[in-house]
Amino acid sequence: MSATTEFNALNGKEVSRVYLTGLISRGRKEKNSDVVTRLTTLLKNNPGIDRFVIKITNQIKENPAKKKLKPTTVKRKPAPKQKPVAKPLQRPVRKPKKTGLNSPEVQNSNPNSLAYRLANKPENVEYYNIADHDISEYLGEIEKKEKESVVISLTGGQGSMKTRHCFQLMNAFGQNYKIGHASIEEHPESKLYLDKATQYLNNQALQSIVAPEIKTMSDLDKLIRENDVIIIDSFTKVQEICKGFEVDKDLRKKYNGKLFIVIFQQTTDGKMRGGSKSQFDADIVLFTEKKDDYRDNYIYADKNRYQDKPLDGLHYNIFSGSLIRKPEPNRKLSFNVN
Secondary structure (H helix, E strand, C coil): CCHHHHHHCCCCCEEEHHHHHHHHHHHHHCCCHHHHHHHHHHHHHCCCCCEEEEEECCCCCCCCCCCCCCCCCCCCCCCCCCCCCCCCCCCCCCCCCCCHHHCHHHHHHCCCCHHHHHHCCCCCCCECCCCCHHHHHHHCCCECCCCCCEEEEEEECCCCCHHHHHHHHHHHHCCCCCEEEEECCCCCCCHHHHHHHHHHCCHHHHHHEECCCCCCHHHHHHHHHCCCEEEEECHHHHHHHCCCCCHHHHHHCCCCCCEEEEEEEECCCCCECCCHHHHHHCCEEEEEECCCCHHHCEEEEEEECCCCCCHHHCCEECCCCEECCCCCCCCCCEEEEC
């Protein structure tokens, strides 16, 4: 789906600022100035607003594919030879040499210095385009790294619906990325697995997701290298295949440009089974809150390096597939995008 198509589909929908920021990033990547200009203006004119009900008065037309034209060759007569004209000598102008930390020699000589990295930082940072408004809002703007990868841990007790939430995440990411599902707990050919796929995945996601049988670390390595987002269910089962397997050294720092979602079992005292080290190594740490009525189970973040909102206000109900929102005292505002 192009940025133009996604923009036009916003008409009449309620979306978050985070979602619109992601669409702007995608518009920049596709060099779509119409989408970037309209949404940037909307966000700039409405600071402090987190959610928008969009009304598009003028939709953007899709650009038809341009036909390649064969280059025309024009024969030109050779220009008459001219005698070279001697250029007057010019004395070089010497600029005063900068000294200290601000000198170019200091800034450009050490690639490990912060001055060098700030001077050479990328202008446009790419973020994951999550095609679900509420999931995008509670996860935040997740950077698509060029070096190393991002890890999301998801921990919950038995029957807390953490596997079902993974299917919701696969559907959201599967609209724009290739997904690899290492379903070691539940065999990917079982009826339980296929029933969840039918319930939570649309046609686009079904085409984007692969779920081979994982028996060796070689199988897992192949799955990781061939996909953008990798869901591992579960960390305990991978450790049974490879003793000493760790999130940081074997996932986050071993591969570049990947997003890992790893399921952890929960201990009786409410901690991640696998040690506190994995919790420190993960970029986003999610827990499931299990209630007496499974319809009230929800996901919350204990840590999120990519979220600037208070985490206690971002609870995601798994059964309804939406954020748990507090009643708003003020009426909703509609925003026209001209």
